[in-house]
Amino acid sequence: MSKDGIIARMLLAGGVLFVGFLLLGARYYHVQVGRHDELYEKARAKYTATAKRKGERGLIYDVNGNLLVGNIPCSNIIADPQITGSDEQCREIAAYFARRLDLSPTEVFRRLATRERNGNPVRYSVIERGVDLDLAEKIRGEIREQGFKGIFLEETTKRYYPKNEMLAQVIGFINVDGDKEVPVTGIEKAVHSRLSAQPGQRRYERDRRGVSLSYGREKASDSDNGFNVYLTINEQLQDLLEAELDTLCKEYSPKAAYAIMIDPYTGNILALGQRPTFNPNSRGKMDPDAWRNRMLGDIFEPGSTMKPFAIAGALDHGIISPQTVFDCENGRWFFAGKTLRDAHGYGRLSVTEIIQKSSNIGTAKISIQLGKNRLYQTFRRFGFGEKTGIPLELESRGIFRKPEQWDSLSISRFPIGQGIACTPLQLARAYCALANGGQLVHLRLIDSFEDPETGIKVKIPHQSAAKTFLRADTHAKLLDMLTRVTQTGGTATRAAIAGYDVAGKTGTSQKILPAGGYSNSEYFASFVGFAPADNPAFVILVTADEPQKNHYGGVVAAPTFQRIAQQALNYLNIAPRHLVAAEVKPVHP
């Protein structure tokens, strides 16, 4: 080949290469510059994953950090109907889950086989929510063994109440609607905004196995767990209080029963129990009537447990002294067109004896001397007719009319707890004032909130208490009278605790009939007391609604008070004031 031929060929080859490079360059420019945004987005969409972070709902603890409400790790079983396979394979999967999780095979099959909804492909179908961790792990292994496709386990948590029925009405519960938590009652509802977690998400570039690339871009917004809540409840005291409520229910089969224990100096609610109750972990068996917090929302006529307040008013205004004597008319007294009766006929009784024996006539006569305005003001000072401030919903104010609305009978009936209604919490709070020397404390149920990230606790401050006694010596006089109630000759000798002075008052009130008037067969039997009387560790209220066999507060409620108080004093390590022969009982019945 001639030299010119070679050069021509080289030029041709060079030209072709040049044009080729030119085209490649143009293509490169088109891809890298012209379609940069479009292709970059495509690539990013393919290799960018988004992980949603839900955060965890706050936990609820008792005052000592014992868990009352937790989150239990579990899994949702999810199917991607696009890859679960043929109908035959779906039937096989459905049969497996129906057997393993006790589900309807038809329903599971329907979920697996629904591949399209409203013209859109379905890629997320829930087979079962909240499968326990242990079972979920077993299922994961079995799915792998059997080679099922398109089944995933999605990590989640569900609300768990490890103490079952304990404190159920106070804690409440939540329902889950898809991903949304819907609080239904109790603390769960009252502080829902603080307990709720703030969701976050993480966008990251991943490799084909889904692992994030170390050099890839990452954008994360942190999820925040909800605040933990510490209640003033003491789990041990709560447990023994509820155990004794069960004993009361077994013995007297009341329609309902409740008990409250409060620290009279701080207003901290130490225990709060109610029967009937429910187990928030077993939703299928829940009776809506058992959800209601009767201690807060239900009102009842307190009966004789109101008497100390009327006496306190009269002592405060210097109208009476503990030794002042009143004629109790042998148990029948005609006043304002109606007969007022005592349970037993008494003649002349001192004020101390009026309280000790719970004379209605004596108390009514004292109140008449006090006058309706001063009686009204006394009751107001003890917090009747106002809310206690507990942060739970549907708290009732009770029924407490203004003096202008009183009739001629009111002044003789209100001081014996008729025609006036209060919540069990209002009554227990009023007794706190009797116990602590006359300070109407604000009740506390929530002690503090804790930020789970930092561990910083924010305590709910104590609110200043209002004074209830006008005279300094009223408390001591009243304390002496109330202590005699549990001593020989009193109405609540069954509330006495060997070695301790116990102060308290029984209450037996007839229930109001829907048609008007009082029932002769349905009663509230109550006892409210505190121990040790001179420096009380707690105030306890016990009430039985329609007890069977017996209806007297001194018979039905006082023994329950005694058992709760005895155990609580032991637990709180409060030694007896008086020497008693030690009685050793085994811990189990």
Add this chain to the structure above:
Amino acid sequence: MSAMNFRTYTMDGAGRKRRAKRNRGTVAHWSLVRVLLPFFFPLAILFTVVVVRVKFQSDHEKLHRAAAHMQLKIHECDREIQNLNNKLEHFSRRQFINQQVARFNLPLRNPQPGQMRNLTGARPDEAGAGTTQPPRKLIISRR
């Protein structure tokens, strides 16, 4: 000892030509190396850097994957711990403990008030350690 064979060559004209040609080839090779060396050397360095970088990146990714795997394991352990804590709370209930005491007929009873005393004292390991912290409280049963 094995015999050794030697062949001798006489340097004739053809031999000289071959040698000259070989020498010319060597010179040409050396000159080519001299020309290409400035190009090859940076390329070799670049190649080495790239290889080292790829190796480093690969190790980094491997470590990253191991870390992710470990994080997943930690997360699973956390969930398991959370699950166990819930179970512990369930079993630490007084009612449950009383049931077990009754079930196994254990000779236990509730303590009486005054049986427990709060004593303030230094732990043996803290005694004489010259610590400025206040001593921890010890709860000692009188039983």
